[in-house]
Amino acid sequence: MKKILGLALLALVGCKTTSKVIDPIPPQLETVYEVSEANVAETLKYLSSDELEGRDSGSKGIEKAAVYLENQLKQNGIKPYFSSYRDTLTNYKTISYNVVGYIEGNDKKLKNEVVILGAHYDHIGITPEAKGEDKINNGANDNASGTTVLSEIAKYLGTFKTNKRSVLIVYFSAEEKGLLGSYHLAKKLKEKGVNVYTLLNFEMLGVPMNYDYDMFITGYDFSNMATKLNEYAESTLVGKSEMAEKYNLFKASDNYPFYEQFGIPSHTISAFDFSNFNYYHHPKDEFQEMDTQFMTKLANKMLPVVTKMINADTQEIKMNNQEVKK
Numbered sequence: 437m438k439k440i441l442g443l444a445l446l447a448l449v450g451c452k453t454t455s456k457v458i459d460p461i462p463p464q465l466e467t468v469y470e471v472s473e474a475n476v477a478e479t480l481k482y483l484s485s486d487e488l489e490g491r492d493s494g495s496k497g498i499e500k501a502a503v504y505l506e507n508q509l510k511q512n513g514i515k516p517y518f519s520s521y522r523d524t525l526t527n528y529k530t531i532s533y534n535v536v537g538y539i540e541g542n543d544k545k546l547k548n549e550v551v552i553l554g555a556h557y558d559h560i561g562i563t564p565e566a567k568g569e570d571k572i573n574n575g576a577n578d579n580a581s582g583t584t585v586l587s588e589i590a591k592y593l594g595t596f597k598t599n600k601r602s603v604l605i606v607y608f609s610a611e612e613k614g615l616l617g618s619y620h621l622a623k624k625l626k627e628k629g630v631n632v633y634t635l636l637n638f639e640m641l642g643v644p645m646n647y648d649y650d651m652f653i654t655g656y657d658f659s660n661m662a663t664k665l666n667e668y669a670e671s672t673l674v675g676k677s678e679m680a681e682k683y684n685l686f687k688a689s690d691n692y693p694f695y696e697q698f699g700i701p702s703h704t705i706s707a708f709d710f711s712n713f714n715y716y717h718h719p720k721d722e723f724q725e726m727d728t729q730f731m732t733k734l735a736n737k738m739l740p741v742v743t744k745m746i747n748a749d750t751q752e753i754k755m756n757n758q759e760v761k762k
């Protein structure tokens with residue numbers, strides 16, 4: 437998550453808060469599919485390992501993360517959206533790129549509409565002046581966790597290809613530099629005239645919250661996304677967070693540039709509410725602090741949710757009339 441004034445301190449003090457479709461895969465296979473905790477742990481562990489040096493945009497460390505994510509997309513039958521998986525940023529001094537995969541929709545009409553699923557894979561790198569021996573900000577929660585959960589959803593979508601609308605899997609870069617990867621891509625897609633229906637962004641999902649819902653959604657009142665996600669989940673999957681509203685976290689992650697460019701429902705789901713994790717932007721944001729069981733549960737819950745979102749007959753996720761806070 438991008439740093440917002442006052443938030444880092446807050447984290448430290450621990451504040452409370454209808455065409456015919458031929459399905460190529462027998463449906464029984466699809467319904468028994470389950471994300472495994474071992475796979476979640478494997479991806480998370482690699483992305484947050486010291487070898488990747490905190491995945492600072494433009495660094496050698498993040499290059500390794502990009503190669504890993506590209507290979508994973510390829511292995512799961514997901515094609516590059518552009519000429520390669522790499523979408524090079526035009527708004528950052530050091531060469532950085534979003535990693536973008538594409539799963540074409542299987543419905544003749546709906547495939548012209550795009551659903552974007554995103555997570556930023558960059559973090560803040562090394563802090564030489566950090567106290568203690570460990571100087572590497574591994575960013576396990578921020579945001580190897582969201583990247584990992586999304587990667588499991590991508591594997592599922594890439595394998596079964598049950599999606600009627602087309603899907604972009606986007607691993608954003610330079611989020612920590614001010615949402616640069618998402619500003620770049622949102623503008624590019626707008627210029628290309630891409631018909632984006634909605635966007636869902638995954639942020640900081642490595643540690644559970646103590647509420648009666650699993651995640652909060654940013655900009656809760658701006659659209660009916662929360663209502664729809666809960667309907668699709670048949671449970672209270674997402675809720676409204678006072679902290680997220682107070683600090684307008686709607687504007688603090690990669691969903692925001694897409695709202696700005698397209699005026700579409702574009703939100704972030706997260707389980708970091710500033711009370712349940714003490715190592716925000718800290719070298720101790722490490723693999724050992726993450727709850728991979730929780731992450732696996734989330735990934736499994738999200739499979740039918742994203743499927744229903746992508747396959748809905750109409751664009752039923754809509755903006756509310758309420759004005760978005762600037």
Ligand SMILES: [Zn+2]
Pocket residue numbers: 437438439578612717
């Ligand atoms: Zn962050």
